[in-house]
Amino acid sequence: MEAASGGTSISSDRLAHLTGHTAAQVRRDLAYFGNFGKRGVGYSVSDLSNQLVSIVGIDHNWNMALIGAGNLGKALLAYKGFEQRGFKIVGAYDNDARKIGSTISNLTVESLSKLSESAKRLDIQLAIIATSAESAQEVLDLSVDSGIMAVLNFAPVRLNAPDTVQIANVDLTVEVEYLSYWLTNK
Amino acid sequence: MEAASGGTSISSDRLAHLTGHTAAQVRRDLAYFGNFGKRGVGYSVSDLSNQLVSIVGIDHNWNMALIGAGNLGKALLAYKGFEQRGFKIVGAYDNDARKIGSTISNLTVESLSKLSESAKRLDIQLAIIATSAESAQEVLDLSVDSGIMAVLNFAPVRLNAPDTVQIANVDLTVEVEYLSYWLTNK
DNA sequence: TTAAGCATGTGAGAATTTTCACATAATAGA
DNA sequence: TCTATTATGTGAAAATTCTCACATGCTTAA
Incomplete structure (x- = not known):
């Protein structure tokens, strides 16, 4: 041994x-x-x-932006798993005036219009999209324009991005539907 | 057309x-x-x-149990996507005495020891495991004993279950690690 | 030093998945 | 009715992925 x-x-x-x-x-x-x-x-x-x-590539830290401060976004901010593995959420962004300025897990939610500037200043390489399906493509385009090269997408839509940008999709409903299929046809 | x-x-x-x-x-x-x-x-x-x-099999409703009322569990309870597609969380369970009795999204968190009885009474076919990696296998075993046939697992561990039980894994860290790999080797 | 045991790394083959390409069925227009 | 057009469903080929099985190198013990 x-x-x-x-x-x-x-x-x-x-x-x-x-x-x-x-x-x-x-x-x-x-x-x-x-x-x-x-x-x-x-x-x-x-x-x-x-x-x-x-x-x-987890031998060094990555800085992430969280976009969308709804229920899912809040949970992701509170989730310890990312930081443990070197993924740090350094900025939170939303378009909803009621959410902007509020503090969640020590981060102040900023206007989405600040994303581009913050991404450069804070050296953000990765974005988490936790918005509605409707806003997701628009938010992705903005992220790409801000120089972000990798995106973790929780919105249940297929997003279009240039080949130079990588997207990983997490669709919770797909997973339960798979289980539903299994339960139905077992 | x-x-x-x-x-x-x-x-x-x-x-x-x-x-x-x-x-x-x-x-x-x-x-x-x-x-x-x-x-x-x-x-x-x-x-x-x-x-x-x-x-x-989404032409009828499925009842689900949520196990683990931490940050992720709370977010899943608040998440509308499940119910929209016919997946209804009808019970929330935890082992932490501080969480038992609290109300989240109109559901009262119950002791995990109530799961087996509830599963039968409420006709629960599906469980969501949103516990720590350490507790997950134990919670799965309990779910299987309670007659649950399908499990959506958010804990970052590979769970062992009989072939008659189906498990879908959602591992958020795997997804960001994939993006990290891509950023590193692009 | 030699022999026996072990577990990797990898050709070769098997199995699976994806793509190609076209016969077939349906529709619309003249 | 006849012809041109469209888009499915599916054999057959291509590509990819997985498994088998074993030569190779490393270790231990005598």
């Missing part, structure tokens, strides 16, 4: 068991990024972790 | 454009469930919608 680097090691078989994949799949996927394992031994847990952290 | 049934119709080409897929893919996927289209015309929007609503 001891790897050369001193740490405990883990086999592809065990990783597969833990993640719900097959051992061959784990080996192939890891081999895509490099030869991290040691034949006859396995993968050094600490080495592997360091390598992956570096590859995924 | 008019389909036989009277409604407006839409082509696979246009559906593809709207959803970000190819026309051939749209046709094959729809054909898997039945021959909904009309050659030379397209798909009747209203017919297609009805068919899909029925296949996905």
